[in-house]
Amino acid sequence: MKLLLDAGNSRLKWAWWAQGAVREQGALAHDGATRTPWPGFLSSLELRKARHPPTQILCVEVLGNGFREALQAWAGDRGWPAPRFMSDDPALHGIISDYHDPSRLGLDRYAAMAGARALGHESAVIIDCGTAVTLDLLSKGGHHRGGLILPGLGLMRRSLGVAPGVSGVEQGRADRIPASCTADAVATGTLMGLVAAIDRLSSSLGSHVPGAIPRLITGGDAPSLAPHLTGDIIMVPDLVFMGLAGMGEGD
């Protein structure tokens, strides 16, 4: 079985992958790229089904060298194969980005686009709702036409804590328009604000290609956001893993 790792800015997601699907998965929250003691964090990971060594370890990360080096040491200590990173693939899964500097495009975004293609979507708007919300326009031939980045739901809510009148409010209800207390105003305002932004931006992106284009949504906050979006939306919780798994194929 392959061990897949998706290291985002809030959580490390892991999955055991075999015969084209996730067999078991989990996630562990961390304290960010620079504040997390990575060796200790990795040794606290409980990967169920770890009775046999993985045949491959494939990783996509947006955290930088501290995390990568700790992951290499962690695999080495177990006698497991050296992790292969998404960035090691010079062809980046056949995704060709219009970014001025394609090496600056988040590797998790490459993986999600590769996942969309693995599912048979040549064109798609991909919405990844993690620490940040990213929207990407993929068109025929693996062409990444560009995308957009917004603060994610947790980041939006926490950022309001800089206002003394808002900081420390308990969790509110997210279905109150108009809201009549601070907690509900924050919970509803951030959730519905993000929903409105995603609705608007995904249709603007989609209008750059002819015809109807599917919208795929993934990421930790997708279950909270997706039910409020208008129009058709396809929920694909394992989209990044689907792209990442393709990296080890053919060798």
Ligand SMILES: Nc1ncnc2c1ncn2[C@@H]1O[C@H](COP(=O)(O)OP(=O)(O)O)[C@@H](O)[C@H]1O
């Ligand atoms: N069990 C959980 N623990 C932590 N965050 C969770 C959990 N379930 C959902 N979330 C939400 O998922 C978000 C992180 O999504 P994720 O896709 O893992 O982000 P990233 O890839 O940036 O690490 C958090 O902001 C949080 O709102």
Ligand SMILES: CC(C)(COP(=O)(O)O)[C@@H](O)C(=O)NCCC(=O)O
């Ligand atoms: C935009 C991101 C921070 C999203 O990360 P995430 O929310 O998944 O942790 C990440 O893809 C990243 O660091 N990208 C580099 C900048 C870019 O894609 O333009």
Ligand SMILES: [K+]
């Ligand atoms: K992510």
